[in-house]
Amino acid sequence: MPRRVVQLLIGLVLYGAGCAVMVQAGIGLDPWTVFAQGVSRQTGIGIGWVTNLLGFLILLLWIPLRQKPGIGTIANILIVGTSMQATLGIVPPITGWLAQGVVFLGGVVLVALASGLYIGANFGPGPRDGLMTGINARFGWPIWAARLAVEATVLLAGWLLGGTVGLGTVLFAVLIGPLVHIALPPFDHRRRATPAPATPAVSAG
Template sequence: MPLIHRLLRLAVGLFAYGFAIALMVRAGVGVAPWDVLTQGLSKHTGLSFGLVTFLTSLVVLVLWIPLRQRPRFGTVANTLSIGPVADFGLHVLPQQSVWWAQGLTFAGGLLLLAVASGLYIGADFGPGPRDGLMLGLHRRLGWRVGVARTAIEVTVLAAGWLLGGQVGIGTAAEALLIGPLVAITLPLFARRRAAAATTGSTPVAVAT
């Protein structure tokens, strides 16, 4: 895949990812674990959701150091873009309060998140800060990827809930559905390496 096409996919994917987060927040039915933490921190600090997202990403990147994880271009792009785009989305999108509008808004956000993940991951520019932390725990400590992800997300979810972040049916829906949805969108957008082209396999990568 030409570099310009990969860069375009990365840019579109990151913008869509941030906007999808804003849709899910505005639905008002619960958000993903990291966003629960972001909401809780934003509530107590008075900082915008997007700014807290950015600052949290920086803290997570610091945790990469002892794990010997190296950021790539996509990692930096993710850190710099997701927060501002989420703030933009929260500025232009209305808060939903009617059940059917909440459901449609959340479903739209979740589907957009899956497409965005496929675009961003498929560009193959490296993991985002949070998934890089998961991979670092896997590689350095020998934790299975699933165990590392679960441990991280349970921790941030609990912290976010204690800080007043929004936990609800959307939180459970995101946890159950985002994996299968990305499994559908990733093959549509994945960059095929030479080896993958000869074996017919699709490279495995991670998102934010």
């Protein structure tokens, strides 16, 4: 348990840091961060604090979907945006297309590693992932359809509010799935907890 808790906390801190790095690269963001950035630009509230607030509001949508949050869900709401806001105070905006591309890719890798850590700790989904699985369970939509509908909506809303949509948005969509697929197995406690199949005894003869 202590190891899983530490893994969860490190993963969430790194996730927020990775999102902040992508923000400072300035070439595009994932749909939810585009939305948070758009709200931030319209309200003047820091994007990290907006991320925390959105996480809480999304959690309220779990109620009609009959979803139950876990420890990881609550920690996600409290930590990711806070880490993001703190990192933005340290990492300056990046200029120059080559540097922007390299820094953005570094942010995507950091987010993928962080996802492997906090998902692998198995303390419950983040509020956004839980929204997708809740729609799937409540209405029978396939996960991919729920994700597409929700993320397309928040991406469009974020863009209309002034969030950054660009090459980075496409790169994130293409790269994050395969990178998380690589990052998750080494940290997945459910895989470690599954006993290996017994090896049949071989008699001498």
